[in-house]
Amino acid sequence: MSQRKAFITGITGQDGSYLAELLLSKDYEVHGLVRRVALEDPGHRLGRIAHVRDRLILHAGSLESFPSLYQIVRQVQPHECYHLASQSFVSYSFDDEFSTLNTNINGTHYLLAAVKEAAPACRFYFAGSSEMFGKAEEVPQTELTRFHPRSAYGISKVAGFDLTRNYREAYGLYASSGILFNHESARRGYEFVTRKITSGVAAIVAGKAKQVRLGNLEARRDWGHAPDYVEAMWMMLQQGVPDDYVVATGETHSVREFCQVAFSLAGLDYRDHVVTDALLHRPAEVDLLIGNPAKARATLGWSTHTNFQMLVRLMVEADCRVAGVSLAGKAIGV
Numbered sequence: 001m002s003q004r005k006a007f008i009t010g011i012t013g014q015d016g017s018y019l020a021e022l023l024l025s026k027d028y029e030v031h032g033l034v035r036r037v038a039l040e041d042p043g044h045r046l047g048r049i050a051h052v053r054d055r056l057i058l059h060a061g062s063l064e065s066f067p068s069l070y071q072i073v074r075q076v077q078p079h080e081c082y083h084l085a086s087q088s089f090v091s092y093s094f095d096d097e098f099s100t101l102n103t104n105i106n107g108t109h110y111l112l113a114a115v116k117e118a119a120p121a122c123r124f125y126f127a128g129s130s131e132m133f134g135k136a137e138e139v140p141q142t143e144l145t146r147f148h149p150r151s152a153y154g155i156s157k158v159a160g161f162d163l164t165r166n167y168r169e170a171y172g173l174y175a176s177s178g179i180l181f182n183h184e185s186a187r188r189g190y191e192f193v194t195r196k197i198t199s200g201v202a203a204i205v206a207g208k209a210k211q212v213r214l215g216n217l218e219a220r221r222d223w224g225h226a227p228d229y230v231e232a233m234w235m236m237l238q239q240g241v242p243d244d245y246v247v248a249t250g251e252t253h254s255v256r257e258f259c260q261v262a263f264s265l266a267g268l269d270y271r272d273h274v275v276t277d278a279l280l281h282r283p284a285e286v287d288l289l290i291g292n293p294a295k296a297r298a299t300l301g302w303s304t305h306t307n308f309q310m311l312v313r314l315m316v317e318a319d320c321r322v323a324g325v326s327l328a329g330k331a332i333g334v
């Protein structure tokens with residue numbers, strides 16, 4: 001069989017970089033969509049994929065331009081398309097609802113349309129989100145739980161999910177959505193709460209900071225490890241029929257618990273360092289997310305390899321290495 005080709009949007013992000021590694025390890029020819037500015041400033045913008053950069057084929061284009069997506073899809077003729085790119089920071093979606101909705105909804109629509117027109121046999125993955133459940137109507141959340149999004153981001157993901165399903169039903173596209181709960185790693189962006197906490201612990205251990213300023217400590221999330229989650233994406237596109245799946249650990253923890261565990265790894269009490277700031281609370285919060293991954297387990301054979309304690313530890317240790325200190329505060333070579 002000829003080499004399989006995959007096209008990834010969002011390849012420079014946390015998930016995109018892990019997915020690119022996974023697909024390379026499976027001998028795919030891996031193509032990625034990047035912004036023109038990323039190619040002009042690779043040191044800064046391509047950091048997460050620098051170690052595999054010479055094995056990837058990157059295409060400059062924009063989710064805001066149907067013609068650019070159409071041309072790339074027509075030229076590459078991918079067997080699988082993973083649509084991960086979006087404005088993914090929920091908090092920012094309150095500051096700019098319009099660009100979040102435009103980019104996320106139109107980007108998904110343009111890409112689906114490009115695949116339908118230029119490579120209709122290509123299998124399509126949409127990165128849905130547990131933010132679609134929002135003010136969750138049942139606990140735990142499953143594929144059948146009704147959506148009640150609480151932000152422009154959540155609304156944009158519901159629209160993308162519906163578009164993906166509609167392309168499956170109306171045009172026969174092999175199009176699946178993963179309803180992914182929060183997934184973190186040492187490659188997580190610094191604006192998300194987990195990385196903000198673990199990089200904050202490392203800065204405090206290194207003597208470069210004294211406090212971490214956070215918003216709502218009582219919010220509860222189902223946090224998993226990102227490399228496990230990209231495996232589920234790939235598995236979804238290897239099934240006989242397209243479908244939608246919840247991908248989660250089935251455990252929930254509060255932001256406060258995350259702080260407790262992260263600080264205690266460095267022998268610190270989070271209460272001495274975490275400062276809460278009302279300005280960091282969201283206009284509408286998602287209080288509790290916990291997913292039931294039974295369908296993904298049974299149908300895909302998917303499972304997590306990293307539990308909550310392991311996840312916090314690996315993130316704190318990684319950030320300490322970046323800061324040049326051990327957990328005990330001793331200087332180490334970086």
Ligand code: G4F
Pocket residue numbers: 088089090091128129130131180181182183191192193194196213214215216217219220221255280281282285286
């Ligand atoms: O880390 P967060 O910003 O992630 P959030 O909003 O749950 O969304 C992430 O997971 C989704 C999957 O469920 C993705 F779709 C989405 O793209 C993103 O990856 O916030 C987590 C919780 C929130 O309840 C927030 O209010 O942490 C709370 N929090 C408290 N203090 C904070 C802070 N969040 C951030 N980012 N910064 C804080 O200072």
